[in-house]
Amino acid sequence: MELAKGLIAIGAGICMGIGAIGPAIGEGNAVGKALEGMARQPEVASTLRTNMILGCAITESTGIYSLVIALLLLFVF
Amino acid sequence: MDGVGNGPRVLVEFSFFGLFDVSISQTVLSSFLVMVVLLILSWRLGKGLQKRPTRRQVLVEKGVSILYDLVEDTMGKHNSRFTPFIGALFCSSVCGTLISLFGGVFRSTTADLSTTVTWALIVTVMVWYQNIKQNGFFGWLKGFTEPVAVMTPMNIISEIAQPISMSFRHFGNIAGGGVLTTLIYGALAAGSSLILSWVPNEIIRSIPFLQVGIPAFLSIYFDLFSGFIQALVFCMLTMVYVGAACPPPEETAA
Numbered sequence: 346m347e348l349a350k351g352l353i354a355i356g357a358g359i360c361m362g363i364g365a366i367g368p369a370i371g372e373g374n375a376v377g378k379a380l381e382g383m384a385r386q387p388e389v390a391s392t393l394r395t396n397m398i399l400g401c402a403i404t405e406s407t408g409i410y411s412l413v414i415a416l417l418l419l420f421v422f
Numbered sequence: 423m424d425g426v427g428n429g430p431r432v433l434v435e436f437s438f439f440g441l442f443d444v445s446i447s448q449t450v451l452s453s454f455l456v457m458v459v460l461l462i463l464s465w466r467l468g469k470g471l472q473k474r475p476t477r478r479q480v481l482v483e484k485g486v487s488i489l490y491d492l493v494e495d496t497m498g499k500h501n502s503r504f505t506p507f508i509g510a511l512f513c514s515s516v517c518g519t520l521i522s523l524f525g526g527v528f529r530s531t532t533a534d535l536s537t538t539v540t541w542a543l544i545v546t547v548m549v550w551y552q553n554i555k556q557n558g559f560f561g562w563l564k565g566f567t568e569p570v571a572v573m574t575p576m577n578i579i580s581e582i583a584q585p586i587s588m589s590f591r592h593f594g595n596i597a598g599g600g601v602l603t604t605l606i607y608g609a610l611a612a613g614s615s616l617i618l619s620w621v622p623n624e625i626i627r628s629i630p631f632l633q634v635g636i637p638a639f640l641s642i643y644f645d646l647f648s649g650f651i652q653a654l655v656f657c658m659l660t661m662v663y664v665g666a667a668c669p670p671p672e673e674t675a676a
């Protein structure tokens with residue numbers, strides 16, 4: 346039983362670890378491009394900001410799915 | 423660290439006149455409370471509107487006009503009939519998430535999968551209904567083989583993936599935030615007792631000084647910011663999906 350617990354912990358760690366790479370890169374690009382846009386045209390900064398935040402929240406979802414799976418692994422099994 | 427990840431507790435169980443037994447969970451309790459609060463608030467704010475608006479009325483009108491502009495920008499002017507639904511969804515999501523700040527027994531309604539999946543299913547049924555009303559039942563079915571017949575399974579999968587992704591995203595953010603806050607809260611307790619371990623006095627050693635400020639910032643990020651953003655994302659996606667299902671009337675008339 347202890348071995349299973351340990352394997353589950355490793356699984357959850359790997360799941361969250363790998364799941365965090367994708368959204369981080371995606372959001373980094375999104376924020377970078379948005380900042381470039383803001384620097385180029387400061388007058389549309391507000392709409393760029395809201396769209397950037399919305400876009401980041403949506404790209405965040407894959408990371409959140411892996412978080413949910415990791416939490417399920419830890420607390421359910 | 424047990425009790426960190428478990429879901430909403432069942433508070434009360436009773437049989438409904440012997441027909442079937444009803445169990446009230448924390449989520450049901452806080453969602454009913456949110457409903458009552460929103461009903462009372464909207465009734466009080468909506469009553470007694472005068473030509474010369476009072477300060478309260480100006481604020482309310484500002485809020486409602488922001489909502490209408492948002493819906494009309496996203497879904498087009500012809501779809502502004504959906505504004506009450508979007509507003510209700512947004513308010514119940516934000517209040518549902520923030521209710522967990524008010525005490526132990528109140529758990530965020532959106533931290534429970536049944537809430538977000540219900541909203542996602544409501545939106546999906548709305549989209550299908552509008553689609554069927556727009557192009558008829560077979561038109562809707564034909565829509566699945568849209569670009570080319572081979573794409574049908576892909577379209578069906580993406581149709582199913584929409585509600586799942588919407589509900590899991592909202593639920594995962596709020597529930598994950600809650601679990602992380604609790605875990606860090608426990609870690610801070612251990613950290614502060616570790617730092618104070620050399621103090622001879624028993625009472626001073628037991629003061630969890632690290633727990634004072636830090637969890638507040640965490641909950642500001644997880645509950646306030648991420649709750650608001652998730653409600654906004656959920657409503658934006660709802661508007662986009664429903665808006666796509668009902669194109670402007672002149673397009674069909676032409």
